[in-house]
Amino acid sequence: MSIDMSQFHQVFFEECFEGLEAMESGLLSLDIGDIDSEVINTIFRAAHSIKGGSGTFGFTVVAEYTHIMETLLDEMRDGRRQVTKPAVDVLLGSVDCLREMLTSIQNEEDVNMESAAQHQAALEIELNGKAGGGEHAAAPVVHAAPFVVPVEEPEEEEEVDEEQGWKISFCPYLSLLKTGNDPVRLFRELSALGKLTSNVNIQDVPPFAELDPEECNISWELTLVSDATEAAVREIFSWVEEDCALELAPLAKPKKVKKPKPAPSPAPVVEAAPAVVAETAPVVAPKKAAPTESDPSKNAPKASSSIRVDTDKIDTLINMVGEVVITQSMLGLIGENFTMDKVGQLKRGLAQLERHTRDLQQSVMNIRMLPISFVFSRFPRLVHDISTQLHKKITLKLVGENTEVDKAVVELINDPLVHLIRNSLDHGIEMPADRVAAGKPEMGTIELKAYHRGGHIVIEIVDDGRGMDKAKLLAKAIEKGLVEESTIMTDKQILELIFMPGFSTAEKLTDISGRGVGMDVVRRNIQSLGGNIDIISELGKGSTIAIHLPLTLAILDGQSVAVGDETYIVPLVSIIESINITEKMLNKVAGKGETFKLRNEYLPIIRMREIFNVKSGNATKSNEGVIVVVEGQGALCGFLVDELLGQQQVVIKSLEANYRRVEGVSGATILGDGSVALILDVPGLVRLSVR
Amino acid sequence: MTTDVHNKQIEQFLTFELASEVYGVEILKVQEIRGWEAVRVIPNAPSFIKGVLNLRGSVIPIVDLRERFSLEHCEYTHKTVVIVLCVKHHRTETFVMGIVADAVSDVLDIKLSEIKKAPNFGSQLDTRYMRGMHVYKKNMIMLLDVDKLLNPDELDGMDELADSISPDTEDFL
Numbered sequence: 001m002s003i004d005m006s007q008f009h010q011v012f013f014e015e016c017f018e019g020l021e022a023m024e025s026g027l028l029s030l031d032i033g034d035i036d037s038e039v040i041n042t043i044f045r046a047a048h049s050i051k052g053g054s055g056t057f058g059f060t061v062v063a064e065y066t067h068i069m070e071t072l073l074d075e076m077r078d079g080r081r082q083v084t085k086p087a088v089d090v091l092l093g094s095v096d097c098l099r100e101m102l103t104s105i106q107n108e109e110d111v112n113m114e115s116a117a118q119h120q121a122a123l124e125i126e127l128n129g130k131a132g133g134g135e136h137a138a139a140p141v142v143h144a145a146p147f148v149v150p151v152e153e154p155e156e157e158e159e160v161d162e163e164q165g166w167k168i169s170f171c172p173y174l175s176l177l178k179t180g181n182d183p184v185r186l187f188r189e190l191s192a193l194g195k196l197t198s199n200v201n202i203q204d205v206p207p208f209a210e211l212d213p214e215e216c217n218i219s220w221e222l223t224l225v226s227d228a229t230e231a232a233v234r235e236i237f238s239w240v241e242e243d244c245a246l247e248l249a250p251l252a253k254p255k256k257v258k259k260p261k262p263a264p265s266p267a268p269v270v271e272a273a274p275a276v277v278a279e280t281a282p283v284v285a286p287k288k289a290a291p292t293e294s295d296p297s298k299n300a301p302k303a304s305s306s307i308r309v310d311t312d313k314i315d316t317l318i319n320m321v322g323e324v325v326i327t328q329s330m331l332g333l334i335g336e337n338f339t340m341d342k343v344g345q346l347k348r349g350l351a352q353l354e355r356h357t358r359d360l361q362q363s364v365m366n367i368r369m370l371p372i373s374f375v376f377s378r379f380p381r382l383v384h385d386i387s388t389q390l391h392k393k394i395t396l397k398l399v400g401e402n403t404e405v406d407k408a409v410v411e412l413i414n415d416p417l418v419h420l421i422r423n424s425l426d427h428g429i430e431m432p433a434d435r436v437a438a439g440k441p442e443m444g445t446i447e448l449k450a451y452h453r454g455g456h457i458v459i460e461i462v463d464d465g466r467g468m469d470k471a472k473l474l475a476k477a478i479e480k481g482l483v484e485e486s487t488i489m490t491d492k493q494i495l496e497l498i499f500m501p502g503f504s505t506a507e508k509l510t511d512i513s514g515r516g517v518g519m520d521v522v523r524r525n526i527q528s529l530g531g532n533i534d535i536i537s538e539l540g541k542g543s544t545i546a547i548h549l550p551l552t553l554a555i556l557d558g559q560s561v562a563v564g565d566e567t568y569i570v571p572l573v574s575i576i577e578s579i580n581i582t583e584k585m586l587n588k589v590a591g592k593g594e595t596f597k598l599r600n601e602y603l604p605i606i607r608m609r610e611i612f613n614v615k616s617g618n619a620t621k622s623n624e625g626v627i628v629v630v631e632g633q634g635a636l637c638g639f640l641v642d643e644l645l646g647q648q649q650v651v652i653k654s655l656e657a658n659y660r661r662v663e664g665v666s667g668a669t670i671l672g673d674g675s676v677a678l679i680l681d682v683p684g685l686v687r688l689s690v691r
Numbered sequence: 692m693t694t695d696v697h698n699k700q701i702e703q704f705l706t707f708e709l710a711s712e713v714y715g716v717e718i719l720k721v722q723e724i725r726g727w728e729a730v731r732v733i734p735n736a737p738s739f740i741k742g743v744l745n746l747r748g749s750v751i752p753i754v755d756l757r758e759r760f761s762l763e764h765c766e767y768t769h770k771t772v773v774i775v776l777c778v779k780h781h782r783t784e785t786f787v788m789g790i791v792a793d794a795v796s797d798v799l800d801i802k803l804s805e806i807k808k809a810p811n812f813g814s815q816l817d818t819r820y821m822r823g824m825h826v827y828k829k830n831m832i833m834l835l836d837v838d839k840l841l842n843p844d845e846l847d848g849m850d851e852l853a854d855s856i857s858p859d860t861e862d863f864l
Contacts, residue, residue, distance in 0.1 A: 566731070566732060567731075611734070612734030612735065613734060614732070614734070653748070653749065653750045654750070655733075655750055658749065658750065658751045658752060659733075659743065659750075659751075659752040659786070659788075662733055662736065663735065664734060664735075668731075668743060668750040670745045670750075675729070675745065676730070676731040676742075676744065676745045676750055677731065678731065678733070678734070678743075
């Protein structure tokens with residue numbers, strides 16, 4: 001009986017991605033020149049288990065690729081090879097490439113062989129170390145798609161047991177390309193049949209000056225290790241039969257076979273007309289920028305998402321369930337022969353059930369909580385890559401990585417954070433020279449902090465860069481017609497201009513930021529999570545961006561309040577206190593804005609009845625009701641409601657699912673009697689009342 | 692009626708009454724029909740959005756078509772029904788919404804060829820939300836295009852539109 005391997009795939013992929021992360025963080029922490037052998041060991045082990053796993057599951061592409069990485073790492077581990085910056089960069093590139101390959105396999109898509117081949121070529125150059133000093137610098141830049149002419153490379157030879165296959169000599173006539181046939185396509189089809197090794201013959205290529213890009217001056221010697229029939233191979237060439245000289249010969253049990261090099265030579269030719277090969281290897285081929293980043297949409301894994309949960313958490317959960325079952329059977333017993341004298345017992349039982357249900361709910365929610373390090377862990381790499389690209393010196397400090405947040409928050413906060421960090425890297429931190437001139441340390445610092453405060457998680461991005469120039473921001477906003485010239489704005493309002501759609505102060509667009517999603521999108525994303533975002537910035541000293549997010553998106557503790565016939569839920573975390581009003585406490589400012597005095601502070605009053613236009617019920621007199629003192633957007637204010645009803649946990653239902661966002665309302669919930677109640681969005685209401 | 696369905700495609704419509712007019716919606720859009728029950732008012736929503744309702748755990752908005760079409764308001768009675776509809780938006784998203792009608796009347800098989808295009812009323816009447824008209828037993832049935840009528844993007848500031856479809860439509864016919 002065969003075992004269905006696919007059931008283990010999910011686990012395998014998770015392990016691989018974990019391994020890749022370990023490799024990545026290991027590589028980033030490698031200090032060139034002072035090598036910690038333990039770090040290399042860790043990287044090596046990760047690579048090794050990926051190789052082993054992918055071999056087991058039959059993902060040979062991955063296994064082969066990892067093998068080369070492993071060889072390189074092995075040499076480093078044994079001290080036979082120096083750990084150089086280019087080598088580390090190539091390895092980092094390979095980690096990306098592997099991740100891409102695994103993602104495509106996971107999504108059951110075709111692996112992008114071209115990019116894999118490029119990375120593999122770069123790796124092999126690094127491994128063989130013979131690409132020549134000058135090229136050395138170019139080769140590791142994996143994205144630049146170095147064109148590697150295999151002839152010049154020492155081939156690694158490998159023992160191969162008896163293998164079937166074909167030796168194909170493919171000499172296209174000059175006119176091949178004119179008929180619209182692309183050799184690369186043929187090779188791709190061939191490689192689908194088995195292992196394809198290609199060897200290009202460039203002897204006939206004329207000097208560059210005389211070269212006609214529409215003529216095919218190259219020919220190939222191909223070795224196909226496969227059990228395909230001659231007919232199958234010939235069929236691939238059937239379209240070009242008339243445009244080439246084709247010879248097929250069976251492989252005679254080769255003792256030694258060239259180490260497979262799936263595509264390096266053909267790949268770069270893809271977009272090119274025949275690759276024009278000058279005397280040295282690198283190429284004149286239309287630069288097709290290799291995708292530096294995989295398409296984000298591609299990364300969305302098709303497979304059902306899963307999370308890893310501490311066994312401790314599960315044990316607690318099982319305990320809870322046990323308790324609930326016991327309570328339930330106890331209640332059942334009481335109900336069987338119920339007499340009125342058992343009421344006390346019943347009440348106790350119900351109270352116990354309530355406690356257990358609450359605990360159970362909490363532990364279930366706990367399972368959804370993940371440490372924020374799931375998001376943070378990818379930033380060291382981002383900072384490393386971008387700071388290199390920008391020639392800036394930047395260290396990233398992570399604080400509070402173990403702060404736990406809801407899984408949904410973890411998933412959704414990533415993109416806004418990437419954007420904010422890129423902004424800090426690009427616009428915040430200055431060039432080293434400028435920093436020194438400004439009397440700051442050459443090395444810029446970006447701090448990424450996460451901590452809990454109240455019922456919120458706060459994520460802060462602090463940089464010690466140049467800060468934001470308020471005058472410039474204001475001038476820009478006026479220029480763009482976003483604000484009137486005469487408007488008087490507070491510093492905070494000026495800073496918040498950057499969240500306006502269509503606002504960008506960057507003098508020039510760069511690859512890193514200033515394009516794509518703007519800060520307005522960032523803010524919208526965060527607000528849709530029920531959070532808000534604040535900026536503090538001081539010119540010359542740096543900026544701090546703080547994101548406040550609710551801990552969980554599914555359940556909250558609420559206080560239900562009555563306004564007329566309506567019931568609203570105020571999130572308990574934002575309530576400071578509730579007080580009965582007396583006429584003495586109320587004051588009117590300029591006859592309009594109402595305030596009340598709470599101890600020594602005057603707070604504005606928001607009349608819920610007015611702001612929500614509630615008509616039902618008896619309109620309470622202006623001096624009756626309850627004031628719920630809430631904190632929203634850092635400011636205190638009082639909501640005037642008719643009555644406090646009770647506290648309860650409510651399950652948040654989205655209003656947007658079937659309707660749309662309602663101002664001042666963050667969602668809806670269903671009360672015990674089946675009716676709907678709206679949950680108030682406290683910061684939103686404060687904003688609404690200011691208008 | 693012939694049974695020849697090959698070239699005479701038939702679609703089923705649920706018809707309902709609204710201020711003694713008959714309207715129809717594609718039956719495939721209808722999820723369920725329920726009696727009127729109290730809803731939770733949404734603050735500051737347009738007047739034709741009566742509020743939201745708990746439909747087995749999801750919160751759905753209820754649109755009063757009388758107010759939407761500027762017909763005179765009437766008290767909700769035991770005959771008042773809420774027709775729960777599945778609205779497609781941008782081809783991919785689906786919204787569930789309820790419309791309040793005076794009463795449901797019938798399910799009709801209507802041949803597509805017998806649906807007349809709504810005549811052009813010029814600026815007086817916006818026919819964007821009408822799929823067409825059908826005459827059944829000498830009665831005019833207005834067939835509504837639910838996806839356009841209840842498009843969430845257009846639920847704001849549609850009041851001006853409410854004037855466009857009015858009971859005196861017949862005067863134009």
